[in-house]
Every structure is written in structure tokens, then in C-alpha cells.
Amino acid sequence: MSDNEFFNATDELRTIYQWARARYAAPWAVFFAVLIRVAASVGPHVRLPGVIGGQASLNLLVAFVSMSGGGKGISDKVGRLAWPAPILELPLGSGEGIAETFTLRGKESEDNERIIAAIFNCSEIDILTGLESRQGSTILGTLKAFAMGEQLGSTNASKANSRNVPAHSYRGCVSVGAQPGHTGVIFKDTSGGTPQRFLWALTVDPDMPAEATPDPQPLDTQLPLWGPDSDGVVEVQYGPDEIRETIIAAHLARQRGEGDALDGHWMLTRLKVAAVLALMHHRIVVSELDWQLSATVMAMSDTTRDWIVTEAKRAERAKVRDRALARAVGDEFYDASRLETVKRSIMRMLERDGEQAGGDLRRRLGKREKRELFDQAIALLENEGAVSARPGEHNSVRYRIGSPVTNEVTPQNPSSEGVTTEVTRDRLPTPEDAVTTHKFTTCRKCNAGLPTSAKTDICDFCDGAPEPAPVPKPASQAALRVVHDPGAERREHLAKLDGRSA
Structure with a gap:
């Protein structure tokens, strides 16, 4: 069923749509705001029949989802205009505070009446996050019991601190404003069933027109007349047999471990929606149309919930x-x-x-x-x-x-001068290289010692002198070594030459 078909299915739904367009609000957000007000208008003695187990409560939990400032406050205000029934609205506090709301202190009188119905508002989900983060917080556990209409409170040593709210003795709804990426306080308790108990409403409308329409007449807040049983309990009736068959099939699937964990309370929530739709239309019997409309409502809630999960995962990946x-x-x-x-x-x-x-x-x-x-x-x-x-x-x-080339450079000698070798072009060795590199130690004419820088085997004194005749040395006489001296050695050398010539 499309959105247009849904809001044109009945006069009441059409009125809700007109209120949304008249006050620039999202139609689905206004519908959910009216839905919880209708549920809160019904006494706790009106319950769902116990097809599986015992009777179930009509208490509703709704999360209105949008970016910050996206329209939860607007949808709440328009919902009050569309369903102007007097309903007690309180800010959401601790789990003990919820139980205390429905606890009567002292003797009941005109000035001290027991509260049996209220809507708890939490404009920002961060408030719920702060409440849950407190040491010893019971808020999530209380909300889960609250949605089922179970017994609330605790028994303490002091009677003044004890709270005992019997099951099905109160009617209450919770309205929470949530932003994508901030719903971890709810979804982290998936195994505990907290997100499964919520309806998820989107407060944005891409098709919102620029021109507003006139305000319609408010909805008729008169509830249908019913006759309670001997215990004062009124059970909502299921018209089509399909409803009971669907309830049993869903229960068997859960018992067999089939389905998503997030859909654990899906069927019960749909039954609540169908029953409240019937009450909105002044009926105590859920019709086939109510059942079909409830399927569309749950589809919208599931789509919004899945979008939140996707956005939360994307935000977490971005953080990582x-x-x-x-x-x-x-x-x-x-x-x-x-x-x-x-x-x-x-x-x-x-x-x-x-x-x-x-x-x-x-x-x-x-x-x-x-x-x-x-x-x-x-x-x-x-x-x-x-x-x-x-x-x-x-x-x-x-x-x-130091580097391999200038490894002698140290902090004390930071200069590389005289350390690096001359870099030349590579060439093949020549015969002149062999002569140049040969070492001469003595003069071949006079056997005088040559300096290390000598380039030939002739000393300076014998250079240009005639070659001497070989003189045999006595066998017993050791060869004498002449010390090279520029003065005395030259005179001695000339004397020897003169003597040989003579």
C-alpha cells in the first residue's frame, strides 16, 4: 500500500494528513504522534487477547528519527492538535522514576489520585544515553517491561523506597527523538529486545509542499463503548481468522530459531498498531482493513529502522x-x-x-x-x-x-683537501708506465746509492762520464758502499777516474 493509498483509506487518516500539510509536518511523523496519543487515551483494562500466552498491553514505544532539529517537536505539537485529548505528559527520567509515577503514596483522595496513564517524552536520545550510562541504571530494563505492561518497581527494606506497580495497572507510551548515529543506546541491546519494542517514525518529508492548507477539524477523541468482563477487563477482538493464523505461524517460526533478531517482537507490535487503529476508528474489533493498514505502518517502521542501522554502521566505519x-x-x-x-x-x-x-x-x-x-x-x-x-x-x-672518499674528514679536520685522490680518465698501461714505475737504487757506473726520486740508473756525477772498465773484485774483499755526498764523494770519484786513466 502506497502512502497516498494509506492516508486516503479512511476519513481519520485523511484528517491526520491534512493536519500535517496545514502545519508543515511530515505526515508519517504526525500519524505516529497521534497513534501514541490514542493508545495513551485508552485505560489499562483494554488489552490484546492472549492468543499466545497471556493478555498483552497496548503500551507503545516510538522513536522519531531525523537529523537534529528535524521535526520531532513539530510532530508532537501537531499530534496534540489532531487528537486533543487531555493526556498527562512527563519528561523521561530513570527507571525508578517511571515506576514512581504509577505508585500511590499515601491514601488516595481528590488531591492524591493514582496516575494510570502518561506519555513520557525524551526530546533527545542523548538524554536516554546519559540515563542508561549511570551506575546501576535500570532504564532499559524498565522500558522493556513497560512496553509489555509488566510489573514495575522494586521491593526495598524501607517501605518509603519500595515501589510496586502491578502488571496491566497502567497505560503509558514513550516518545523519543533520535538522530542517526546516536541510537547506539537502543541498538546495543538488540539481544535484550529493546529496539524490537520500538516503532520507528521518520520526521522528514521530501514531498512537503511550500503552500500550507487550512487546518481541518480535530479527530473525534470519543472511544467506543464496550462492556468489560467480570474482572473489568476489555479484550480487543480479532475479526479475520487470518490474524490468529499469522500470530501462531510467527510464534512457531520464532520457536524454531527462524527470522532476524530485530523482528522478535514484530508481530506483537503489529497487533498493537492494528488494535489502536481500530480504537481510533471507534471500533473494538480489528477489521481486515485495520490489519492491512498495520502492515503498511510496520513496513514504514522497518524501513526507517533499517536506514538507522545502515547509517550507524556507516558512521562507525567512518570513525574507525x-x-x-x-x-x-x-x-x-x-x-x-x-x-x-x-x-x-x-x-x-x-x-x-x-x-x-x-x-x-x-x-x-x-x-x-x-x-x-x-x-x-x-x-x-x-x-x-x-x-x-x-x-x-x-x-x-x-x-x-666520513664517506669512503673523504674518510679522513673528522670534526677536528673538517677539510678534505689532500685526502681525496685525483680522478682521471681510465686508460691502458704503456711501456713508459713500466719504466716510470721501475725503482733505481744504485748507480750502474759507480754503485753509489740513488735517491728515491731517481728516474735513471746513473747518478748526477756519472752523467756524461765515460763508462769505466770492469775491475775484478778480490774474493775476500766485500763490496764497499759509497755514501752519496755532493762534495766529498765527487772529489773521491774524480781521483779514482784519474788513477785508472794513469
Whole structure:
């Protein structure tokens, strides 16, 4: 059934739609606001028949869902205009406060009457979150019992602090304003059945017209006449046999573990909606039309509930992603800071104690977090030219300050002049290279010692002199070594030459 078909199905539903359009409110939100007011107008002696188990209460819990400021307050006000019955409305407090509302203190009189019906309003779901977070809070447990019309209160040592509200002795509804992403207080108790007991109403209307229509007449708040039984109880009657058959089939499916956990109280909630629709239309018997309309109401509630669950999951994923990104950025900054600390520690050790083996440097870093960063830190230092490495004993690596080219550069000698070697173009060796690199130690003419810079095998004194005749040496006479002296050696050498010539 479409929205248009739903709100045109009866005169009462059409009136609700007209009130919504006259006051710029969402039609479905106004419908749910009227629904809980109709339920709160019915005494607690009116109950659902006990097809499965005992009788059930008509108490309703409704969550009006929208973004902040999205229309719960508007729908409440329009609902009062559409169903102007005098109903006690109270702010939602603690679980004990709900029980205290229906507890009579003292003797009943005109000034001290027992409260048997009320609507508890919670404009912001964060209030419910705060109530539930209190130590020893009973609010969620009380709401679940409240929705079923069960016994409320507690028995304490002091009679003044004891509260005992009998089952089915009160009629109450709860209206909560909820924003997507803030409904965790309800959905975290899925296993306990809290979200299953709520109807979910959307307070936004994408098709809302810009022009308002005139206010219609309020709905007739007169309830149908019924005759209670001997116990003063009135049971709502189910007209079509389909209703009882559907109730039994749903119960069997739940007993067999079939279906979604969020649909555990779905059938009971639909029965409440169908019964309240019948009462709104001044009937005590649920008709086939009421049953069909209740299916449309539950479909709208389920759609809104599923949207909230989806939005909550999306918001949670966004929070997890944001936390992960923040943690990643923080870890990256922390790791970079630790890496710089390790690099500074390595440089200090090398400056203070000179060349060391890599294993010793790693051990001297101390903490495991620093030791794990040694390889990364030493590689960066090598790449920056701050340290150089050379092979050590037993396949070890030793490190010292300076690059492989300027490894003699230290803090005390920061210049690389005279340390770096001349870089030339590669070429093949030549015969001149072999002659140049040969070392001459003695003169071949006079056997005098040559300086290390000698380029030939002839000393300066014998350069240009005739080649001497070979003179045999006595076997017993050891060869004499002449010390090269620029003055005395030359005179002695000339004397020898003169003597040979003579």
C-alpha cells in the first residue's frame, strides 16, 4: 500500500494528513504522534487477547528519527492538535522514576489520585544515553517491561523506597527523538529486545509542499463503548481468522530459531498498531482493513529502522577509518622521530669512540625499539655521506665518520683537501708506465746509492762520464758502499777516474 493509498483509506487518516500539510509536518511523523496519543487515551483494562500466552498491553514505544532539529517537536505539537485529548505528559527520567509515577503514596483522595496513564517524552536520545550510562541504571530494563505492561518497581527494606506497580495497572507510551548515529543506546541491546519494542517514525518529508492548507477539524477523541468482563477487563477482538493464523505461524517460526533478531517482537507490535487503529476508528474489533493498514505502518517502521542501522554502521566505519588515519599519522611521526634519534646516537658514538663494528653500535643503542632501527639509520647515514663502512673481521662491517672518499674528514679536520685522490680518465698501461714505475737504487757506473726520486740508473756525477772498465773484485774483499755526498764523494770519484786513466 502506497502512502497516498494509506492516508486516503479512511476519513481519520485523511484528517491526520491534512493536519500535517496545514502545519508543515511530515505526515508519517504526525500519524505516529497521534497513534501514541490514542493508545495513551485508552485505560489499562483494554488489552490484546492472549492468543499466545497471556493478555498483552497496548503500551507503545516510538522513536522519531531525523537529523537534529528535524521535526520531532513539530510532530508532537501537531499530534496534540489532531487528537486533543487531555493526556498527562512527563519528561523521561530513570527507571525508578517511571515506576514512581504509577505508585500511590499515601491514601488516595481528590488531591492524591493514582496516575494510570502518561506519555513520557525524551526530546533527545542523548538524554536516554546519559540515563542508561549511570551506575546501576535500570532504564532499559524498565522500558522493556513497560512496553509489555509488566510489573514495575522494586521491593526495598524501607517501605518509603519500595515501589510496586502491578502488571496491566497502567497505560503509558514513550516518545523519543533520535538522530542517526546516536541510537547506539537502543541498538546495543538488540539481544535484550529493546529496539524490537520500538516503532520507528521518520520526521522528514521530501514531498512537503511550500503552500500550507487550512487546518481541518480535530479527530473525534470519543472511544467506543464496550462492556468489560467480570474482572473489568476489555479484550480487543480479532475479526479475520487470518490474524490468529499469522500470530501462531510467527510464534512457531520464532520457536524454531527462524527470522532476524530485530523482528522478535514484530508481530506483537503489529497487533498493537492494528488494535489502536481500530480504537481510533471507534471500533473494538480489528477489521481486515485495520490489519492491512498495520502492515503498511510496520513496513514504514522497518524501513526507517533499517536506514538507522545502515547509517550507524556507516558512521562507525567512518570513525574507525578516522582513528586509523590519525593513528597512522601519529605512528609515522613517532617512527620518524625515533629514527632521527637513532641516527644522532650513532654519530655521537662514532665521534666519541672512533671506528666501531656494526654489531657493537647496534648493542650500544640499548632499547629494542632503537636496535630495530639501526639498519635503516646506518643506511641513511651512509647515503648522506656522514659515515663510511669497510669490511671487518669475521665478515663484520666497521663504521667510521666520513664517506669512503673523504674518510679522513673528522670534526677536528673538517677539510678534505689532500685526502681525496685525483680522478682521471681510465686508460691502458704503456711501456713508459713500466719504466716510470721501475725503482733505481744504485748507480750502474759507480754503485753509489740513488735517491728515491731517481728516474735513471746513473747518478748526477756519472752523467756524461765515460763508462769505466770492469775491475775484478778480490774474493775476500766485500763490496764497499759509497755514501752519496755532493762534495766529498765527487772529489773521491774524480781521483779514482784519474788513477785508472794513469
